[in-house]
Amino acid sequence: MINQKLQSKLNTPFPVIAPSMLKCDFGNLHREVELLEAAEASVLHWDVMDGHFVPNLSYGALLIERVRPLTKMFFDAHLMVSNPEEYIDEYIKAGCDSITVHIEAVPDPQDILDHMNKSGVVPGLAISPKTPVEMIEPYLESCGLILVMSVEPGFGGQSFMESSLPKIKQLKTMIANSTILSVDGGIGMETIAEAAAAGANYFVVGSALFSQADYSIAVNELVEKARSQTASLT
Numbered sequence: 001m002i003n004q005k006l007q008s009k010l011n012t013p014f015p016v017i018a019p020s021m022l023k024c025d026f027g028n029l030h031r032e033v034e035l036l037e038a039a040e041a042s043v044l045h046w047d048v049m050d051g052h053f054v055p056n057l058s059y060g061a062l063l064i065e066r067v068r069p070l071t072k073m074f075f076d077a078h079l080m081v082s083n084p085e086e087y088i089d090e091y092i093k094a095g096c097d098s099i100t101v102h103i104e105a106v107p108d109p110q111d112i113l114d115h116m117n118k119s120g121v122v123p124g125l126a127i128s129p130k131t132p133v134e135m136i137e138p139y140l141e142s143c144g145l146i147l148v149m150s151v152e153p154g155f156g157g158q159s160f161m162e163s164s165l166p167k168i169k170q171l172k173t174m175i176a177n178s179t180i181l182s183v184d185g186g187i188g189m190e191t192i193a194e195a196a197a198a199g200a201n202y203f204v205v206g207s208a209l210f211s212q213a214d215y216s217i218a219v220n221e222l223v224e225k226a227r228s229q230t231a232s233l234t
């Protein structure tokens, strides 16, 4: 059920490059969306930070809702917020296709995952670097997307943490083939292949993409680097 929803919404081959909009040029947001669409990115990854769960503030549902009519790309919201259950309906209404909450913010996420699923949204669960995989184990079947943080959440532009690799490997053996395994933080040309080899098939990329003059070339190069290592979704 979750998998059918995922496949109908995320109609794209793997590996997937998901640009992290935290690093885009907000002064030219519409143009950035057009350029990413032209580069054949099929996802926009929206990093929502509340200044409480993480020490930084970004943007919220209102902004996502305003961008929604501009493109058909898959909207992947990553909520780095405390008490996400209080805000989840705003993100559903904003038109997000998947919404990911942190296990550290919702120690028992069953209700919120079920709510997302019933609302037609692909449910996602994220784990921060210090959190063991066992914390999310009971909920894996209720998720369409698992996000492994490879930096401490809160800021773009940090270095990739190698300690995420064994977690990705472990999770790959625990999830269904149809579940997305996403890695987020410090992904670029030097790190994407090892994350792919560990089992990730969906790569959130901020700095390494938005620092490039040509997004199309950058997306293609990242896909090529990941492709040989990536298992496809079945």
Ligand code: DX5
Binding pocket: 020, 022, 023, 045, 047, 078, 080, 151, 152, 153, 154, 155, 156, 157, 158, 184, 185, 186, 187, 204, 205, 206, 207, 208
């Ligand atoms: C960090 C965010 C990431 C981040 C990615 O809290 O979840 O999506 O912005 O940016 P880079 O690729 O620069 O690490």
Ligand code: ZN
Binding pocket: 020, 045, 046, 047, 078, 184, 204
């Ligand atoms: Zn993110």
